[in-house]
Amino acid sequence: MTELELIIDLHKNSERQGPGSEEETMKAIELMNLANDRNFKIADIGCGSGGQTVTLAKNINGQITAIDLFPEFLDELNNKSENLGLKERIKTLEKSMDDLPFNNAEFDIIWAEGAIYNIGFENGIKKWKNYLKNGGYLAVSEISWITNSRPKEIENFWTQEYSEIDIASNKIKILEDNGYTLVGYFYLTQNSWIENYYKPMEARFETFLERNNNSKLAKxxxxxNKAEIELYQKYKDYYSYGFYIAKKIDAVS
Ligand SMILES: C[S@@+](CC[C@H](N)C(=O)[O-])C[C@H]1O[C@@H](n2cnc3c(N)ncnc32)[C@H](O)[C@@H]1O
Structure with missing residues (x-):
């Protein structure tokens, strides 16, 4: 297996592929203050095995297109939807988030938890804006600094991993500069990292290594991943995923 295949193998049988929680997905939904007598067309981009997709389907009326690059995750989501009787509401699409086959103004809501970083925040919000109706909502979670300064070790680690990591006010400015109005912002709790993401991942390490014959690459x-968890434990007061909920408002000429 290649390293990418191993990473997929480590993550595919998990509830989620990144930090988050049902409560926080709900909190972001509530901030949009949606009418409950309407149907919405939603894109969930970088959905993974669909932890948040199921919460969206249970709490918003309408149709969801759940997109991911890897069929292994979409298979998991399809099984989940089938078991929960949500198959008609959630359609999966195997596509890259920077090459989506959507029309202009096709969606009421674009959702992406822990995924936009794959094509960069600014690039993503610009591209995806075309698919949103005027007045439609964007809800994205994105690794963000939660203090204005931080120790060098963690600054260097994350800047190397993802150069667009920044404080929320700069992210919000990027949203505003690109035709969005901020509707709400909060950052994920430490529980969403530790209990919902890192601990379940640690519990899978042993079987993952066995399944992959303790290969050098699997190790x-x-x-x-262990190093990332250690850094989180040490520096968890300095960063999290910021959840940005914004509305597309087109300028009227
Ligand atoms: C950190 S995971 C988050 C998954 C899920 N939203 C969650 O919070 O559990 C990022 C997801 O983005 C997907 N992904 C990576 N590159 C992608 C691309 N170019 N297009 C679509 N999805 C991609 C990965 O397969 C993975 O499922």
């Missing part, structure tokens, strides 16, 4: 994947 490397575990080692890197």
């Amino acid at each position: 490397k994947v575990v080692k890197e």
Whole structure:
């Protein structure tokens, strides 16, 4: 297996592929203050195995298109939807988030938890804006600093991993500069990282290594994840996923 295949193998049987929680998905939904007598067309981009997709389907009327690059995650989501009787409401689409086959103004809501970083925040919000109706909502969670300064070790680590990491006020400015109005912002709790993401991942390390014959590459994947968890434990007061909920408002000429 390649390293990418191993990473997919480590993550595919998990409830979620990144930090988050049902409560926080709900909190973001509530901030949009949606009418409950309407149907909405929603895109959930970088959905993974669909932790948040199911919450969206249970709490918003309408149709969801759940997009991911990897069929392994979409298979998991399809099984989940089938078991929950949500198959008609959630359609999956295997596509890259920077090459989506959507029409202009096709969606009421664009959702992306822990995924926009794959094509960069600014690039993503610009591209996806075309698919949103005027007055439609964008809800994205994105790694963000939660203090204005921080120790060098963590600053260097995250800047190297993802150069667009920033404080919320700069992210909000990027949204405003690109035709969105902020509707709400909060950042994910430490529980969403530790209990919902890191602990379940740690519990999978042993079977993952066994399944992959303790290969050198599988050990490397575990080692890197352990290092990330250690850094989180040490510096968790300085960063989290910021959840940005914004509305597209087109300028009227
Ligand atoms: C950190 S995970 C988050 C998954 C899920 N939203 C969650 O919070 O549990 C990022 C997701 O983005 C997907 N992904 C990575 N690159 C992508 C791309 N170019 N297009 C679509 N999805 C992509 C990955 O397969 C993965 O499911």
